[in-house]
Amino acid sequence: MGIEESGVGEYVSKAVQIIEESGLNYQITAMGTQIETDNLNKLYEVCANVQEAIFEMGVPRVYTVLKIDDRRDKENRTLKEKVKSVEDRIK
16 A cells, blocks of 8 residues: 555465465465465465565555464365365356
8 A cells, every 4th residue: 555556466476475485385376365374383484485575565554364274173275175165056
């Protein structure tokens, strides 16, 4: 926020680069990036690193939305498995 242009691809690319370097599994979508981890502290660390990197790019205000789906009643609830579960039901 606080930039002259409406496109944010440059900033999203930087964020994704940081996520990639963290080693966490992730999935880019048209309206957000999903990150997969069983370690919330690592997630928070990566998010903080992204925030700081965007500030360092000269953006005066960074707006981040975190939604956490922490499911513990089933094993192997990966991003891929969640998508597959829905796709299997619509076939």
